[in-house]
Amino acid sequence: MTTTPPPAAQAPAPAQERRRILIVTGMSGAGMSITLKALEDLGYESVDNLRLSLVDALVQQGEPGHRPLAIVIDSRTRDFSADAFLDHLQALKARPDLDVRLLFLDCGDEVLQRRFTETRRRHPLATDRPVPDGIQRERVLLAPLRERADVTIDTTQLSIHDLRRLAAGHFALEAQPALQVFVTSFSFRAGVPREADLVFDVRFLTNPHWDPTLRPLTGLDAPVAERVAGDPDYEQFFRHLTDLLRPLLPRYNQEGKSYLTIAVGCTGGRHRSVFVAERLAGWLRGLGLKVGLNHRDLERQGPRPG
Known part of the structure; x- marks a missing residue:
């Protein structure tokens, strides 16, 4: 049969x-x-x-x-x-x-x-x-x-x-060889970005806002960057942050996620979060990723603890 x-x-x-x-x-x-x-x-x-x-x-x-x-x-x-x-x-x-x-x-x-x-x-x-x-x-x-x-x-x-x-x-319709990442700094006072996939709080770092000479500046300025980077816990924090992200990024890509938003926040969104977001974006670009960068609350009016 x-x-x-x-x-x-x-x-x-x-x-x-x-x-x-x-x-x-x-x-x-x-x-x-x-x-x-x-x-x-x-x-x-x-x-x-x-x-x-x-x-x-x-x-x-x-x-x-x-x-x-x-x-x-x-x-x-x-x-x-x-x-x-x-x-x-x-x-x-x-x-x-x-x-x-x-x-x-x-x-x-x-x-x-x-x-x-x-x-x-x-x-x-x-x-x-x-x-x-x-x-x-x-x-x-x-x-x-x-x-x-x-x-x-x-x-x-x-x-x-x-x-x-x-x-x-x-x-986007064109084929993307790898995950696209968008990094944004923000102020916790103005709320956490709702589109964020990952949120990191850097309010524990030394706050340049309390230095009258640094207060008018931002995390884009060298004196502020030096002050934040000089915090004794900064380098260890950034190393742990990148160690966390390194294995996650390819897994997001394998799961078919095409776009990842990483938000870095501090109190006023002008000093610490801006500096860390800038350095994080640079590190991600060093991995060969396509990275967008924005500082959501940098232009908010008035002095704010940053």
């Missing part, structure tokens, strides 16, 4: 042949329009406010290797439901010819309320009710989507430039 072997499972297409589909969702007012424009500038075909019932037809129009597609699907759509959304997402991710990712944009309630108030827009889920009611209703509705997101970006503290940078870092 002969038996016929079962048909082999369809193998996924090679990565370069799979069409990239990026589905964007999140809280109304969190920056979906800005993100979609940034993705369009990166080379994505973009579609805003698409009904769930039209997703399959739109995706079917493309063939493997065709232009990547970015689709915004959110609570504005008439037939939106979280369950139906997740069913569509699961079905798309199961297709071997597609590379599907979900991006969720979040934002703090107070900032969302301020954005709606300043623009005098109605919240899509509170057309006849106060804006905070709509925000809370939407947050509950979208909670299952946030849990399933491949990437979540919180825009509470982000400028338009920061949001576009993060979109490019996570979803």
Whole structure:
């Protein structure tokens, strides 16, 4: 007796042949329009406010290797439901010819309320009710989507430039040979950057702020750098920091993480964190990584303990 072997499972297409589909969702007012424009500038075909019932037809129009597609699907759509959304997402991710990712944009309630108030827009889920009611209703509705997101970006503290940078870092189309890293200094008084993957606190180091001659300067100036580097614990700290990061970076890359944000904070964001961020960025570049660098709170007005 002969038996016929079962048909082999369809193998996924090679990565370069799979069409990239990026589905964007999140809280109304969190920056979906800005993100979609940034993705369009990166080379994505973009579609805003698409009904769930039209997703399959739109995706079917493309063939493997065709232009990547970015689709915004959110609570504005008439037939939106979280369950139906997740069913569509699961079905798309199961297709071997597609590379599907979900991006969720979040934002703090107070900032969302301020954005709606300043623009005098109605919240899509509170057309006849106060804006905070709509925000809370939407947050509950979208909670299952946030849990399933491949990437979540919180825009509470982000400028338009920061949001576009993060979109490019996570979803650039050109092949990247290695993990991209972004290093930022910040002030704990102004809040921890919500987009940070790793946060390091350098407030234990000698604070140049308390020296009247150094106070007007920043961590970019040689006298401040010398004072911070002269702290008896600084060299050991920096050595331990790099020893921690060295084995982590290739693991992030192996796991498919394309963009890593490292934040270094001190009290005022002008002296210690700026110097350490500068030196850390230089060390990372020495490893051959593509590194971006920013000092978020360096230009804040008024003397601040740094």
